[in-house]
Amino acid sequence: MRTPRLLALVAAASATVPLAACGGGDSDSATTAADKITVNASDTECKVASSESDAGTVTFAIANKGNKVTEFYVYAPGDRVMGEVENIAPGLSRELIVELTAGAYETACKPGMIGKGIRNGFKVSGSAAPLTEDAKLAQAATDYQRYVQSQTGALIDKTTEFVTAVKGGDAEKAKALFPVARTYWERIEPVAEIFGNLDPAIDGREGDQEPGQEFTGFHKIEKDLWVTKDISKSGPTADKLLVDVQKIVDEANKAALSPVQLANGAKELLDEVATGKITGEEDRYSHTDLWDFAANVEGSRAAIAALRPALEEKDAALVKTLDERFASTEAALEKHRSGDGWQLHNQLSEADLKVLSDQINALAEPISKVAGLVAGK
Amino acid sequence: MQRRKVIGLAGAGVLGAAVAGTVALRGDERAPVTAAADATPFYGERQAGIVTPAQDRLHFVAFDVITKDRGALVDMLESWTAAAARMTAGLEAGTMGAVGGIPESPPDDTGEALGLPASGLTLTIGFGPSLFDKRFGLAAKKPAALADLPPFPGDTIDPKISGGDICIQACAHDPQVAVHAIRNLARLGMGVVSVRWSQLGFGRTSSTSTSQATPRNLFGFKDGTANLKAEEPALLDDHLWVRDGDGPGWMTGGSYLVTRKIRMIVETWDRTSLGEQEEIVGRTKGSGAPLTGSGEFDEPDFAALDESGEPVIAKVAHVRLAHPTQNAGARLLRRGYNFVDGSDGLGRLDAGLFFMAYQRDPRRQFVPIQTKLARQDVMNEYLRHVSSGLFACPPGLPAADDFWGRSLFA
Numbered sequence: 001m002r003t004p005r006l007l008a009l010v011a012a013a014s015a016t017v018p019l020a021a022c023g024g025g026d027s028d029s030a031t032t033a034a035d036k037i038t039v040n041a042s043d044t045e046c047k048v049a050s051s052e053s054d055a056g057t058v059t060f061a062i063a064n065k066g067n068k069v070t071e072f073y074v075y076a077p078g079d080r081v082m083g084e085v086e087n088i089a090p091g092l093s094r095e096l097i098v099e100l101t102a103g104a105y106e107t108a109c110k111p112g113m114i115g116k117g118i119r120n121g122f123k124v125s126g127s128a129a130p131l132t133e134d135a136k137l138a139q140a141a142t143d144y145q146r147y148v149q150s151q152t153g154a155l156i157d158k159t160t161e162f163v164t165a166v167k168g169g170d171a172e173k174a175k176a177l178f179p180v181a182r183t184y185w186e187r188i189e190p191v192a193e194i195f196g197n198l199d200p201a202i203d204g205r206e207g208d209q210e211p212g213q214e215f216t217g218f219h220k221i222e223k224d225l226w227v228t229k230d231i232s233k234s235g236p237t238a239d240k241l242l243v244d245v246q247k248i249v250d251e252a253n254k255a256a257l258s259p260v261q262l263a264n265g266a267k268e269l270l271d272e273v274a275t276g277k278i279t280g281e282e283d284r285y286s287h288t289d290l291w292d293f294a295a296n297v298e299g300s301r302a303a304i305a306a307l308r309p310a311l312e313e314k315d316a317a318l319v320k321t322l323d324e325r326f327a328s329t330e331a332a333l334e335k336h337r338s339g340d341g342w343q344l345h346n347q348l349s350e351a352d353l354k355v356l357s358d359q360i361n362a363l364a365e366p367i368s369k370v371a372g373l374v375a376g377k
Numbered sequence: 378m379q380r381r382k383v384i385g386l387a388g389a390g391v392l393g394a395a396v397a398g399t400v401a402l403r404g405d406e407r408a409p410v411t412a413a414a415d416a417t418p419f420y421g422e423r424q425a426g427i428v429t430p431a432q433d434r435l436h437f438v439a440f441d442v443i444t445k446d447r448g449a450l451v452d453m454l455e456s457w458t459a460a461a462a463r464m465t466a467g468l469e470a471g472t473m474g475a476v477g478g479i480p481e482s483p484p485d486d487t488g489e490a491l492g493l494p495a496s497g498l499t500l501t502i503g504f505g506p507s508l509f510d511k512r513f514g515l516a517a518k519k520p521a522a523l524a525d526l527p528p529f530p531g532d533t534i535d536p537k538i539s540g541g542d543i544c545i546q547a548c549a550h551d552p553q554v555a556v557h558a559i560r561n562l563a564r565l566g567m568g569v570v571s572v573r574w575s576q577l578g579f580g581r582t583s584s585t586s587t588s589q590a591t592p593r594n595l596f597g598f599k600d601g602t603a604n605l606k607a608e609e610p611a612l613l614d615d616h617l618w619v620r621d622g623d624g625p626g627w628m629t630g631g632s633y634l635v636t637r638k639i640r641m642i643v644e645t646w647d648r649t650s651l652g653e654q655e656e657i658v659g660r661t662k663g664s665g666a667p668l669t670g671s672g673e674f675d676e677p678d679f680a681a682l683d684e685s686g687e688p689v690i691a692k693v694a695h696v697r698l699a700h701p702t703q704n705a706g707a708r709l710l711r712r713g714y715n716f717v718d719g720s721d722g723l724g725r726l727d728a729g730l731f732f733m734a735y736q737r738d739p740r741r742q743f744v745p746i747q748t749k750l751a752r753q754d755v756m757n758e759y760l761r762h763v764s765s766g767l768f769a770c771p772p773g774l775p776a777a778d779d780f781w782g783r784s785l786f787a
Contacts, residue, residue, distance in 0.1 A: 043775075043776035043777060043778065044420050044462075044776050044777050045777075066776075068776070068778050104473060104478060104479060106472050109777075110777075110778075111776060111777050111778040112776070112777075112778020112779070113778075114778045114779065114780065114783070115455040115458060115459065115777070115778070115779070115780040115783075116455045116456055116458070116459040116780070117459070117777065118459070118462070118777050119459060119472050120472050121472035121473050121474070121477060260481055263481075325568060354571070358443050358567075358568075358571040361567040361568065361571075362443075362567050362568030362569075363568075364567075365564070365567045365568065366568075368482075368483045369482065369483075371481040371482060372478070372479055372481045372482030374481075375479060375481035375482075
């Protein structure tokens with residue numbers, strides 16, 4: 001279970017409304033596009049006269065006051081070069097004229113043409129195109145919806161099988177189906193839990209409940225199977241689980257997610273892993289956390305896959321990094337395969353868990369940049 | 378117990394004649410210690426944070442490199458250098474900052490240092506022996522002086538909190554600033570490095586400048602009296618800075634850092650009589666003067682005997698065993714910090730000294746000194762060495778056309 005993320009809803013609201021010009025209205029501080037922005041570059045400093053501009057043609061006048069040959073760049077996110085001037089010898093000045101749309105950029109002086117250079121932020125303001133105009137992003141939402149529907153279909157099937165096994169008293173079969181049914185849930189959980197109050201009923205752990213709320217859902221049956229070892233009375237809980245899952249499935253199948261929601265979902269799935277599955281908190285009784293872990297990563301990958309065409313246009317280097325890091329994470333997890341499934345969480349050593357934790361950190365950092373990119377500001 | 382036999386109950390030690398003349402330059406008018414808000418320059422011939430007057434707070438981290446991609450590691454070192462130059466100047470880690478970016482993006486600075494001045498922050502990088510294995514083709518550049526430290530008698534070293542491929546020492550007057558720096562570097566390094574172990578420290582246990590009063594360690598004693606100091610350039614050249622010809626060129630102008638986390642069993646120490654504490658250390662607790670002197674900076678007289686013909690400063694006293702005259706002139710620039718990391722589950726504080734020492738060659742300096750201490754120091758009864766680290770800290774970056782590790786990875 002996850003605590004509801006109100007931000008997902010806020011992102012939905014802001015992403016589908018055409019954006020007004022942000023900031024940049026002060027005539028005192030902003031440089032108009034017609035003025036030149038001086039840059040005083042030395043061996044250890046890069047003093048850019050203004051950190052803001054209106055959209056359009058921006059001219060920088062760079063003076064090299066240092067002892068080393070330097071260069072000047074304007075970067076979009078991901079170190080994508082918008083404009084550059086190289087080979088500015090000591091004592092000389094050069095100009096850079098660059099066309100910039102609204103967004104957040106960085107300027108950089110690179111004395112000796114080595115390293116990351118000395119960077120400063122540079123904000124360009126103006127009206128941004130509404131996201132709905134971007135065909136690739138609209139397609140992303142449609143593609144992802146297809147994925148959600150495939151997962152919810154399987155979720156209903158497998159949960160029905162699971163519930164049938166529980167009510168039929170077949171504990172072994174129920175135990176085998178428990179992590180399998182949950183896989184379809186965990187792949188799309190952030191989507192499902194946008195529809196709020198059913199998530200605790202389906203996926204709450206013992207102790208997560210509000211006063212007056214009953215402990216129900218997957219984890220209650222998990223406890224009956226693995227701890228109490230008695231499912232003779234679990235029938236009503238199983239029935240309720242199926243009813244609740246069907247309700248969420250109905251909502252999820254209708255949902256049209258915005259690109260920012262997709263991006264946030266991809267990140268939140270990895271946060272789930274970091275906070276619940278690496279620690280073994282999710283499936284306390286069965287220790288089947290690695291099934292959930294794999295499902296969360298798969299779900300994150302599916303959200304990014306839907307966004308891929310749009311992302312490749314905006315930051316191809318980031319897409320490459322994401323590919324590499326997904327592959328690396330999956331390879332690290334693959335070491336813990338057991339038959340068709342996975343080792344139990346309590347079979348992994350601390351060293352094993354640290355490797356997985358490092359992989360998740362390595363993947364989640366670049367994923368967290370996707371939302372900003374698709375927001376297009 | 379061996380200790381009691383050797384020292385005996387401390388009678389009032391007879392203080393012999395104070396020995397005139399000390400090594401530290403006293404009596405000069407020195408400028409007061411830099412105000413806490415000031416920034417320490419990042420660029421220079423030497424890395425900052427070595428002879429910089431010791432700041433009050435430490436956050437130290439050792440990383441494992443978890444990538445096989447040499448290019449990714451070099452890229453990270455470039456990003457780290459840019460971020461370090463910014464943070465030591467009191468700027469945020471990234472150009473958008475904690476609150477200056479768009480709402481859909483996570484900030485590129487974590488924000489807890491917003492509104493805090495630079496606070497004298499220094500960031501010092503070091504490379505551990507393990508980095509020079511097969512992974513990145515650095516074996517030919519490994520200095521002989523970076524040989525693994527030997528095990529010392531009595532060590533209880535935990536490998537999980539020892540060693541490391543790369544370390545960063547963050548020192549500042551404000552712990553929040555030191556923590557912020559390490560946290561943001563760790564974040565920038567995700568996917569390339571992973572935190573292996575880290576240590577917070579307070580109350581610097583050494584002066585690295587004659588302008589600083591000698592602070593106290595958790596035994597209550599002044600610590601760092603006879604330390605290499607910034608104002609002694611000839612001694613620094615002999616004992617601290619790596620010289621041309623000492624080893625591979627990339628380390629010339631750098632220094633080697635040894636870290637030892639030393640747990641102090643403070644509960645038993647605190648029950649020990651004042652006289653015995655002073656006998657163990659070889660100095661008086663209040664002034665820090667050697668038992669044979671009257672002023673803190675008096676040179677100890679190891680030949681002085683008391684009325685019963687016993688040495689005033691015991692043969693196994695800490696100050697004697699560690700002293701340069703007893704160790705072929707070996708001196709260290711110590712720059713350690715106190716630590717209290719919660720408690721040990723047995724009703725005792727997990728407290729001690731995070732010992733840090735910079736030197737030109739650990740084989741000739743730390744190793745012989747520690748060998749002697751480990752074998753003979755009566756203080757050992759109260760100490761446990763639980764972690765060990767050794768790092769080669771390269772020379773400084775003269776300007777922004779360089780980055781951490783550039784000459785090593787060239």
